[in-house]
Amino acid sequence: MEQWEQPIDTGEVPDDGSNFDVIVVGGGPGGAAAASYHAMNGCRVLMLEKAVWPRDKPCGDAVGGKSLSHVEELGVLPMIEATPHYVVDSILFGSTNGSEVRVMLPKESYEAKGLMSGYALPRIQFDYMMFKRATEIVLEADGAVIQGFSVNDVTVEGVGEGVRILGVKGKVGGARSEEPELAFRAPLTVGAGGYNCPVSRTITEVHGEPFRDDEHFCGGYREYWENVGGLGDSEGPIEIHFIDEVLPGYFWLFPVQKGVVNVGIGMLISEQRKQKGKKKSLKQIQKWVIEEHPRFKQRFANATLVPKSQKGWQLPFGSPRKNAPSFQPRRGAMAGAMAVGDAASLVDPFSGEGIGNALLTAKMTSRHFDKELHSDGFPEDAAVAYMEDMWKELGKELSNSTKLQRLMKRKRLTNWFIKKASKKKEIGEMMSEMIASKESQEVLWSPWFMFKTLILP
């Protein structure tokens, strides 16, 4: 059995009615990082996770540079480097008419700017390391961790401007278990429960604001395959292909370790609805691409599907909402609570990456909470400051990715762009820069730069 398939000992379950400085709901990357950062600030943290480790999470498994700086800060990088993983040195984009452009992520220029290129490794492995490290940090700071604990109620007190979250309730073994219900309290509850997080649901419900919006939620489907042709061993590109039958979504091939590839498809839920007449699920579309598509069937001719690896999930995008009632992309905090990662709807709408923003916002919550100052409760004005800060940090990047996501829906434009990029070095370089740093995204959207790079020969 691999190291990351072993159980994790999380210690004693605290007594019903226990108080903490911070409760974190969810032990995925966002929750594990939030629990670690708050504990590193000296807070007594309670981290609650519904699943029991080892646990899988459907994902493309690409962990980009933005994530790696946090992974390093939390002491998880050496563990990743000691286990099998794929080093992503480039991204290969394929258009519907077959042209391809490989955008290099040059290591030297990354390192010179203090950035890291990316890794790809199965989430069962990545999340294990994040959760295990968080457990160590939390327990060392006198906190507690419970696995197999499903939060099924968020405690809310007060009305109108005085409304606040006081903690959570739930049971070991899930809502239907015979175990007694346990209640925990804290001045701050961090919602890190993913796309259906009970804390962020409560935050939006209490304010009468929308939680779910199919225009901004994406469906994702993932399988693992072995022996797919045309892929490197432990370092090389990850591949993103725009294919007629998959547009406006895309098909990906992300190697995760020697001989194993994460293969998947993502498409906006509102777009999937429009395709209803064709009555095809993402799983069926993927089967077709693998078995019938002229460019891929050869590559899968000798490949085998890893049993039980077929899983679907949802990605809550951080694309700005039209007529948002209060904060963008969605209300993600209130007195007593802040949401992070998928629970705050922060997945990049072009690339589908969400781990980086989960880790970044996890750290932001630790800057906005002060255990002494907020010992009577995390106040509404601090919640507002967090939401404003988050959008200031991520708004531009998420808005630019939304523009790209919409452009890519236009097939002829995508084909033209990829063909042009495959022939013009500067476009490839510009794309690597854009992936590496958000400053260059601003340059990308300058009309003069667009004209110069795309139109001039």
Ligand SMILES: Cc1cc2nc3c(=O)[nH]c(=O)nc-3n(C[C@H](O)[C@H](O)[C@H](O)COP(=O)(O)OP(=O)(O)OC[C@H]3O[C@@H](n4cnc5c(N)ncnc54)[C@H](O)[C@@H]3O)c2cc1C
């Ligand atoms: C198909 C697909 C491909 C993707 N590809 C990539 C990629 O390549 N790179 C990338 O960066 N991102 C990718 N993403 C997005 C990425 O998976 C998410 O953004 C990321 O997992 C967010 O982390 P999180 O901690 O916020 O949420 P999650 O990883 O969803 O973790 C939430 C945790 O909360 C727990 N939980 C939920 N409800 C409760 C409850 N009631 N009580 C207690 N615990 C609870 C869950 O068990 C889970 O462990 C992809 C997503 C999908 C679906």
